[in-house]
Amino acid sequence: MKLQVAMDVLTTEAALELAAKVAPYVDILELGTPLIKSEGVRAITAIKTAHPDKLVFADLKTMDAGELEADLAFAAGADYVTVLGTAGDSTIVGAVKAANAHGKGIVVDLIGVADKVTRAQQVTGLGAVFVEMHAGLDEQAEAGFTFATLLTDGETSKVPFSVAGGVNLDTIAAVQRAGAEVAVAGGAIYGAADPAASAAALRAAIV
Amino acid sequence: MKLQVAMDVLTTEAALELAAKVAPYVDILELGTPLIKSEGVRAITAIKTAHPDKLVFADLKTMDAGELEADLAFAAGADYVTVLGTAGDSTIVGAVKAANAHGKGIVVDLIGVADKVTRAQQVTGLGAVFVEMHAGLDEQAEAGFTFATLLTDGETSKVPFSVAGGVNLDTIAAVQRAGAEVAVAGGAIYGAADPAASAAALRAAIV
Numbered sequence: 001m002k003l004q005v006a007m008d009v010l011t012t013e014a015a016l017e018l019a020a021k022v023a024p025y026v027d028i029l030e031l032g033t034p035l036i037k038s039e040g041v042r043a044i045t046a047i048k049t050a051h052p053d054k055l056v057f058a059d060l061k062t063m064d065a066g067e068l069e070a071d072l073a074f075a076a077g078a079d080y081v082t083v084l085g086t087a088g089d090s091t092i093v094g095a096v097k098a099a100n101a102h103g104k105g106i107v108v109d110l111i112g113v114a115d116k117v118t119r120a121q122q123v124t125g126l127g128a129v130f131v132e133m134h135a136g137l138d139e140q141a142e143a144g145f146t147f148a149t150l151l152t153d154g155e156t157s158k159v160p161f162s163v164a165g166g167v168n169l170d171t172i173a174a175v176q177r178a179g180a181e182v183a184v185a186g187g188a189i190y191g192a193a194d195p196a197a198s199a200a201a202l203r204a205a206i207v
Numbered sequence: 208m209k210l211q212v213a214m215d216v217l218t219t220e221a222a223l224e225l226a227a228k229v230a231p232y233v234d235i236l237e238l239g240t241p242l243i244k245s246e247g248v249r250a251i252t253a254i255k256t257a258h259p260d261k262l263v264f265a266d267l268k269t270m271d272a273g274e275l276e277a278d279l280a281f282a283a284g285a286d287y288v289t290v291l292g293t294a295g296d297s298t299i300v301g302a303v304k305a306a307n308a309h310g311k312g313i314v315v316d317l318i319g320v321a322d323k324v325t326r327a328q329q330v331t332g333l334g335a336v337f338v339e340m341h342a343g344l345d346e347q348a349e350a351g352f353t354f355a356t357l358l359t360d361g362e363t364s365k366v367p368f369s370v371a372g373g374v375n376l377d378t379i380a381a382v383q384r385a386g387a388e389v390a391v392a393g394g395a396i397y398g399a400a401d402p403a404a405s406a407a408a409l410r411a412a413i414v
């Protein structure tokens with residue numbers, strides 16, 4: 001199982017600083033959606049240039065103009081670009097076309113999708129390399145949110161999946177047992193007093 | 208009825224050039240999602256600085272972290288920021304909180320929502336100033352797309368709405384008859400040989 005850090009910071013400078021600390025312990029460096037909207041795709045280029053040996057994940061959360069948006073991010077240096085599961089199929093197909101042209105991959109973020117299992121299977125059929133079983137920052141704060149549902153949905157879907165939204169030292173073993181390809185940790189790393197130590201501990205928890 | 212131009216270009220320079228041509232004929236200057244992802248929120252600041260007398264619409268299409276993303280765009284100079292109708296209610300509520308703090312407005316983009324009428328009424332109840340009855344660029348290219356459904360949905364919802372996705376000289380009268388507060392023209396303006404003439408013609412078609 002790979003470890004991905006979601007860098008939910010707001011400036012390229014802060015992302016570069018965080019990436020420098022945690023890169024030795026993670027496989028995938030993710031630029032969060034607010035960071036990309038704040039700084040533009042130049043933030044992707046800055047991270048990929050600083051860490052050419054790492055996979056760079058651009059969380060575009062594309063809803064329309066799939067080919068155009070994905071192409072912008074891949075051209076800037078992304079290895080993975082996200083499209084929303086709530087987007088239409090033609091948007092996902094367009095983004096996959098851009099990924100194929102660059103030899104890279106589209107990940108579908110299932111945030112906000114009611115039936116995540118069915119949609120996971122559909123979008124994998126459309127060419128997504130994996131899906132993200134994801135509870136958003138806002139959703140995690142809602143009453144009734146259960147992390148376990150994300151894991152069950154991933155396991156049931158029988159397609160390659162990552163898990164995001166509540167991954168930490170207490171939950172990462174369950175994420176691996178559910179069969180995730182990638183565990184995505186955000187606040188557990190960037191919100192820690194010592195992000196490098198937190199990333200190292202999460203890495204050590206993967207067996 | 209107000210006229211909004213959706214500037215689906217990819218650089219701040221191109222947006223400034225287009226805005227300079229069409230501003231005399233429109234009420235609202237919209238920065239498209241790919242433009243914001245490409246350039247970052249500095250593009251919003253550039254447009255608002257060049258056109259302080261116009262309303263600036265930042266099409267963020269936010270799906271998560273509603274308050275944070277909306278705050279970024281309002282702080283950069285936006286008058287309106289979009290959140291997706293497929294986002295959770297807590298994301299919309301967060302974005303409305305940021306809008307209220309800035310004395311500005313949240314618009315909910317109903318792209319990808321199956322029951323647009325019901326969702327339009329829900330999000331207006333959550334504090335959206337209007338909803339966008341919107342068919343995306345990808346959706347417009349799909350077989351079976353009908354512009355008329357957007358108008359019927361807007362009329363049926365009985366809440367303030369704009370219409371986007373197929374507004375041009377042939378359709379703008381129907382948009383006004385349906386009771387839209389705002390008609391959003393994209394390709395009909397930016398794709399025209401003479402964007403200023405096209406914007407002027409659309410303006411003249413509003414009675």
